[in-house]
Amino acid sequence: MSVIVKxxxxxxxxxxxxxxYALRNVDLSIAKGEFVYILGCNGSGKSTLVRHLxxxxxxxxxxxxxxxxxxxxxxxxxxLRRICGMVFQNPDNQFVSSVVEEDIAFGxxxxxVPRTEIPAKVNAALQVVDMAxxxxxxxxxxxxxxxxxxxxxxxxxxxxxxxxxxxATAMLDPEGRREVLAMMRKLHDVGKTxxxxxxxxxxxxxxxxxxxxxxxxxIASGKPQDILTDVQLLKQAEIMPPMPVRVYYDLLSLGIRLxxxxxxxxxxxxxxxxxxxxx
Amino acid sequence: xxxxxxxxxYTYDRRGRGRFDETIEVNALQGVSCTIESGDFVGIxxxxxxxxxxxxxxxAGLLTPTAGxxxxxxxxxxxxxYDRNVLRQAIGVVFQYPxxxxxxxxxxxxxxxxxxxxxxxxNAIDERVKWALETMGFDFSKVRKQSPxxxxxxxxxxxxxxxxxxxxxxxxxxxxPIAGLDPYGRQDFxxxxxxxxxxxxxxxxxxxxxNALAKYTKHLLVLEDGRLIMAGETRAVFLxxxxxxxxxxxxxxxxxPQHVAALxxxxxxxxxxxxxxxxxxxxxxxxxxxxxxxxxxxxxxxx
Numbered sequence: 001m002s003v004i005v006k007x008x009x010x011x012x013x014x015x016x017x018x019x020x021y022a023l024r025n026v027d028l029s030i031a032k033g034e035f036v037y038i039l040g041c042n043g044s045g046k047s048t049l050v051r052h053l054x055x056x057x058x059x060x061x062x063x064x065x066x067x068x069x070x071x072x073x074x075x076x077x078x079x080l081r082r083i084c085g086m087v088f089q090n091p092d093n094q095f096v097s098s099v100v101e102e103d104i105a106f107g108x109x110x111x112x113v114p115r116t117e118i119p120a121k122v123n124a125a126l127q128v129v130d131m132a133x134x135x136x137x138x139x140x141x142x143x144x145x146x147x148x149x150x151x152x153x154x155x156x157x158x159x160x161x162x163x164x165x166x167x168a169t170a171m172l173d174p175e176g177r178r179e180v181l182a183m184m185r186k187l188h189d190v191g192k193t194x195x196x197x198x199x200x201x202x203x204x205x206x207x208x209x210x211x212x213x214x215x216x217x218x219i220a221s222g223k224p225q226d227i228l229t230d231v232q233l234l235k236q237a238e239i240m241p242p243m244p245v246r247v248y249y250d251l252l253s254l255g256i257r258l259x260x261x262x263x264x265x266x267x268x269x270x271x272x273x274x275x276x277x278x279x
Numbered sequence: 280x281x282x283x284x285x286x287x288x289y290t291y292d293r294r295g296r297g298r299f300d301e302t303i304e305v306n307a308l309q310g311v312s313c314t315i316e317s318g319d320f321v322g323i324x325x326x327x328x329x330x331x332x333x334x335x336x337x338x339a340g341l342l343t344p345t346a347g348x349x350x351x352x353x354x355x356x357x358x359x360x361y362d363r364n365v366l367r368q369a370i371g372v373v374f375q376y377p378x379x380x381x382x383x384x385x386x387x388x389x390x391x392x393x394x395x396x397x398x399x400x401x402n403a404i405d406e407r408v409k410w411a412l413e414t415m416g417f418d419f420s421k422v423r424k425q426s427p428x429x430x431x432x433x434x435x436x437x438x439x440x441x442x443x444x445x446x447x448x449x450x451x452x453x454x455x456p457i458a459g460l461d462p463y464g465r466q467d468f469x470x471x472x473x474x475x476x477x478x479x480x481x482x483x484x485x486x487x488x489x490n491a492l493a494k495y496t497k498h499l500l501v502l503e504d505g506r507l508i509m510a511g512e513t514r515a516v517f518l519x520x521x522x523x524x525x526x527x528x529x530x531x532x533x534x535x536p537q538h539v540a541a542l543x544x545x546x547x548x549x550x551x552x553x554x555x556x557x558x559x560x561x562x563x564x565x566x567x568x569x570x571x572x573x574x575x576x577x578x579x580x581x582x
Binding site for chain 1: 325328459460464487543546562570572
């Protein structure tokens with residue numbers, strides 16, 4: 001697979017080195033079509049890192065190319081923002097219009113897509129997020145999950161190659177979270193590169209890869225099965241392990257050994273029943 | 280202080296928002312009745328838009344009911360003769376993203392603001408501010424002169440809560456206080472809230488985090504489309520909600536431990552064995568159920 005994001009030695013300080021660095025010498029490589037989660041505690045540098053990808057933050061140190069564009073080149077910024085879309089945490093802060101279809105069309109209008117082509121693109125985007133029929137609805141009448149899906153449709157309409165979800169599920173109720181997670185998987189399935197940040201670690205178990213960040217550094221990268229069951233590593237990153245992993249170790253301390261450390265609820269149930277059937 | 284809510288309704292008027300500029304009425308709450316006892320820890324849950332925030336704004340006296348009454352120790356807070364100062368001192372509200380409410384030049388001034396007209400002496404105010412910041416886990420001498428705006432997100436949130444604590448309200452309402460915090464941050468924060476509750480403060484907390492509600496609250500109010508569809512002891516509400524999902528054939532569960540328990544109970548390898556405990560709600564329940572199940576000492580008993 002070809003590499004779509006390639007970063008080397010990225011460092012960043014919010015006040016130009018006068019205080020702690022938010023990013024320290026981060027190397028980053030993401031393949032086209034990959035589904036990557038970036039995990040870390042509050043203040044570990046996750047958002048700072050992803051905001052470099054579409055040049056929301058200006059590169060201070062190191063090198064970063066995204067889909068062939070150098071993020072330090074301001075002439076490419078316009079293209080870059082289109083290629084690399086972003087969905088943020090608070091659904092209410094992302095709307096520019098009070099009508100769904102106008103909100104989705106906003107980005108297209110800015111990119112001077114011909115007026116006659118806009119309705120078709122808006123409809124296609126609504127189809128993708130399962131919100132067809134909501135064209136004329138008021139944005140403030142939607143549920144949290146629906147709002148995030150509309151924000152996502154606005155991003156999708158621009159046909160980005162990379163979509164970043166910066167804690168896009170944090171403010172949603174459980175139903176809304178499920179909706180947004182399903183959308184992320186769907187977009188991954190149609191070939192988009194997905195980069196997501198979350199504090200709900202169980203959301204990351206099905207990703208292709210997870211990257212752990214701590215105090216501005218990328219301290220580990222690998223398959224969820226390897227990274228998220230490594231309790232020593234997670235402790236170093238100040239991240240709470242997924243619940244099935246905690247159960248595994250708590251049972252171990254009670255003298256109960258499951259066949260191996262589970263990562264998902266389903267695996268945990270499977271291993272518990274396998275052990276029980278031997279008793 | 281006891282809060283009594285009787286047949287409470289609230290309708291938002293959206294003036295001129297209709298297609299022909301007519302006024303649209305949105306029923307945010309309809310006929311809600313419940314009682315919150317002194318010292319309780321009450322969770323409020325429900326989907327986005329179900330009326331949770333409207334309910335707490337009514338309790339805090341920030342909105343006036345369209346119908347029904349809210350009483351604090353038997354006194355209707357919307358009665359014309361009611362002294363609102365009593366309400367303001369009794370109830371503290373921590374809104375969503377409290378860090379956005381910070382404004383003063385120093386942390387101590389920000390925390391002291393609510394005490395400005397309290398009638399306390401300057402010394403007493405200093406003591407109170409120190410206590411509030413230390414309760415929120417700060418080193419007072421280190422943080423007092425810092426600008427609150429230069430702190431990290433989590434620290435800002437704690438300063439904002441210290442400002443509410445400083446007034447020493449008997450009741451504190453939190454609107455979705457843990458969104459955006461990492462799991463250890465969530466846990467530290469909730470432990471702190473539980474400590475306040477242990478010391479007698481009534482806590483009312485809105486959250487979408489089911490595991491947190493299950494672990495920390497004593498009672499739960501469940502809202503749906505502006506109506507109170509369930510109210511009761513937390514464990515009973517979670518068991519009942521879960522039951523309801525199973526009855527409707529929905530394979531999900533409310534909390535993650537409940538999900539695991541349901542998966543085990545339905546697993547084909549376990550069909551012939553004793554059934555798995557069906558009263559798991561919290562993480563601790565799950566561990567104790569698994570211990571019983573796997574050490575072969577039977578699955579009975581409740582946590």
